[in-house]
Amino acid sequence: MELKLDLHTHPFEAMGFPPPDEKSVGAIIRAAKAKGLDGIAITEHYSPRYGFRAREIVQRYFPGALLIIPGQETRVGQHEVVELYLDDALTFKFLAHPQSTYGFQRNRYEIQGIEIENFLHNDYIDREGALRIAQENGLLLLKNSDAHLLEEIGNLYNCLELEELRRLVLEDGRTKG
Numbered sequence: 001m002e003l004k005l006d007l008h009t010h011p012f013e014a015m016g017f018p019p020p021d022e023k024s025v026g027a028i029i030r031a032a033k034a035k036g037l038d039g040i041a042i043t044e045h046y047s048p049r050y051g052f053r054a055r056e057i058v059q060r061y062f063p064g065a066l067l068i069i070p071g072q073e074t075r076v077g078q079h080e081v082v083e084l085y086l087d088d089a090l091t092f093k094f095l096a097h098p099q100s101t102y103g104f105q106r107n108r109y110e111i112q113g114i115e116i117e118n119f120l121h122n123d124y125i126d127r128e129g130a131l132r133i134a135q136e137n138g139l140l141l142l143k144n145s146d147a148h149l150l151e152e153i154g155n156l157y158n159c160l161e162l163e164e165l166r167r168l169v170l171e172d173g174r175t176k177g
């Protein structure tokens with residue numbers, strides 16, 4: 001089933017780092033549902049903690065309301081890489097808002113996707129380079145909000161099946177041997 005997913009958001013930062021509880025997670029759910037999303041990845045900088053806690057709170061207090069994929073945004077060399085933690089210990093990685101793709105080597109980043117649009121950084125993305133890299137390496141092209149305000153969640157999103165992310169991770173593992 002195709003889902004409407006924003007795979008790059010910073011709701012914890014957007015709310016000023018509140019405790020992960022019914023109130024803060026409820027606000028995230030409302031913001032995402034207002035844009036008609038089926039789910040979001042919570043990808044705070046350098047920590048997946050809030051995303052995992054938020055998912056627990058959804059499961060406990062708002063079952064079925066919104067799919068939460070825990071993740072984090074990290075830095076690899078000169079680039080930002082977003083990691084998404086899927087079921088069965090699979091990690092899907094994508095290059096976030098590539099401003100320059102000069103000297104790109106896939107094996108250094110181990111990504112399966114690349115942002116071609118990012119609501120926050122759209123003016124700076126090297127789209128031509130991103131497209132070329134995606135074609136050469138079979139990467140999934142993604143459009144995400146990179147929301148740093150709750151109301152920005154879902155300003156860009158993808159229509160895809162979770163299974164597609166899993167398949168790309170599994171295939172990537174096989175080609176690396």
Ligand SMILES: [Zn+2]
Nearest residue numbers: 008010073146
């Ligand atoms: Zn970001």
